Ligand SMILES: Nc1ncnc2c1ncn2[C@@H]1O[C@H](COP(=O)(O)OP(=O)(O)OP(=O)(O)O)[C@@H](O)[C@H]1O
């Protein structure tokens with residue numbers, strides 16, 4: 001998958017006055033990839049996209065598209081098409097005129113435009129709706145029109161700014177698959193922005209996790225999920241339980257952490273931090289709720305955690321137990337429902353165990369806000 | 371409950387008074403255009419006539435004034451809307467930080483008296499004209515040019531206010547989307563922003579034209595060889611007013627009503643079409659079989675428009691065949707008779723008075739009562755008056771009675787200038 005046109009950000013800085021919106025971003029996006037920028041609201045995702053599409057000049061550093069420096073090239077000259085956060089369909093044009101706007105610019109005849117519009121409308125499963133106005137479509141339909149309009153310009157890189165955020169859950173999930181399908185069909189590079197980690201994980205080949213203008217980690221979904229390199233990435237992507245403490249001893253790829261609450265625990269140091277952590281460093285250990293298993297009462301050791309149960313809930317596929325955790329946050333455990341019987345533990349102390357390969361250690365850092 | 375009905379009643383009364391106040395002068399003015407006396411008046415109604423309309427269309431100066439006003443209006447529309455749009459774009463998109471300052475600067479011309487604008491336009495361009503070493507007949511001292519420039523100084527601000535209101539609802543992302551899809555800035559402007567602004571541009575153009583058409587105080591300094599309608603009216607009014615001016619006012623009122631109804635009707639129609647489209651199914655839209663509502667269906671304004679149009683056609687048709695000559699002749703005949711009667715009456719009175727004086731001079735005091743009572747009866751005043759003051763009163767009474775009639779018979783033109791300035795203003799604001 002490297003047929004398409006790649007995008008590279010080299011030491012990209014973007015400032016608004018004194019405010020740094022993007023700090024020293026370095027990203028390589030392969031041609032034909034579905035690449036996501038994932039981060040909380042206000043972290044600079046849109047800003048990066050605007051720099052790629054040409055609406056913002058970098059304060060420092062470079063944007064390369066297909067290996068060419070884009071400095072001084074306006075948005076209308078770049079091989080990109082942007083799907084705006086609010087879609088920005090032209091309200092006074094009919095759907096078919098909207099879709100083929102890029103052809104009108106090039107002077108195509110109305111007949112050609114109609115024909116192309118009909119093809120694209122078929123592709124987005126809105127056949128025959130070309131004569132409506134954008135205000136006469138539903139949110140999801142508008143969404144698809146925006147995609148068709150961008151694809152009609154035949155860009156090498158399609159930039160999507162949280163295009164699904166306005167849709168309801170059902171439609172969002174449906175559109176995820178659809179977007180991924182479209183991307184695979186047209187084979188061009190998609191750069192996708194989202195603050196929804198589910199979207200990023202399901203659709204992307206690669207993900208960049210951003211926090212306040214800084215790119216924390218770049219990797220494929222599994223890496224980001226299983227092997228986060230910062231406390232922020234670990235806590236932002238998926239649910240995670242944090243144990244704060246200090247590194248007591250480094251043992252190859254693993255380390256023993258003196259935790260604040262749960263004694264000494266062993267875990268794997270995340271790949272990005274191998275060889276970078278020393279004894280005495282403040283560290284954080286993360287264990288996913290589903291990585292815990294119930295252990296016999298009273299068991300202890302460097303991979304057992306004992307805590308008091310606050311409350312429990314039955315979610316259908318899993319059984320959630322919420323326990324007293326570190327720093328006022330609850331410790332969450334999800335036991336898969338395989339038909340076994342559950343007893344109520346509320347108020348009791350219970351003991352959990354985990355496999356050390358499922359627990360990761362990263363240097364102490366800021367956590368994602370809930 | 372009673373209180374409530376009272377409230378409502380007084381509200382209606384208030385509304386009636388309010389609208390009478392607003393529209394009364396226009397209605398009266400319009401009516402005078404169809405009455406035959408040569409001074410605009412509604413009572414006494416003499417003859418229905420259309421001659422004032424033909425008089426209007428034969429008045430070279432008025433026609434010329436209208437033509438000049440249209441020229442100036444067209445120029446002002448182009449210049450003001452362009453400047454207003456540029457100003458509005460600056461205000462909303464280019465200099466958002468300097469907004470407040472810039473806004474004040476741009477709005478200032480509206481607050482400056484038109485007279486000052488007129489004088490300063492004249493002085494300023496005269497300076498420039500001299501600096502460039504051009505003569506008094508150069509383009510820069512041309513009345514048309516100066517008037518357009520002078521009026522645009524403040525009309526552009528009005529336009530800008532109208533356009534800013536619309537621009538503030540514009541999503542700049544639309545322009546960006548157009549650019550992103552390969553449009554140049556000019557294309558994005560023409561294909562996306564301009565269509566969005568079209569309704570506001572139309573309002574601004576209408577506003578600019580009306581403001582230009584009715585402007586007097588700026589134009590009065592700048593018109594040069596191109597007197598506009600308001601200037602012509604003001605000059606005419608100095609020498610007396612005829613119902614031809616009412617006729618002009620009436621035409622303007624009718625045109626305004628037409629424009630308002632047309633606008634209303636087309637807005638309503640758009641709504642209806644939008645509703646119909648919303649309800650339409652895909653198949654209907656696709657096959658083009660969607661039945662759009664007829665122009666007149668559930669559209670009161672459209673119906674009113676058609677009715678007014680029919681009425682206009684009917685009136686114009688009547689006017690071409692109708693001749694009030696007979697009526698006017700009758701009225702004149704009647705007036706002549708009245709005048710004769712009055713003259714005779716006056717003569718009789720004078721005769722009486724002379725006799726009375728003779729008696730006074732010749733006779734002793736006791737004889738005074740009888741004849742004086744007689745003379746009092748004669749002139750319609752009973753014996754209430756003290757005999758001594760009678761002769762003086764007797765003189766004043768006929769004169770006072772004559773006053774209104776004098777006007778109608780063409781004697782009392784001394785009163786015209788008074789009435790005239792008031793009416794002249796009416797026609798001005800009617801524009
Ligand atoms: N034109 C601008 N001038 C000043 N600051 C700006 C400007 N545009 C963005 N910012 C700031 O840059 C930061 C990043 O903005 P950005 O729009 O990229 O966020 P985002 O990650 O897209 O957020 P969201 O998910 O809410 O869309 C924000 O703190 C914002 O206030």
Ligand SMILES: [Mg+2]
Nearest residue numbers: 045046085161
């Ligand atoms: Mg954003």
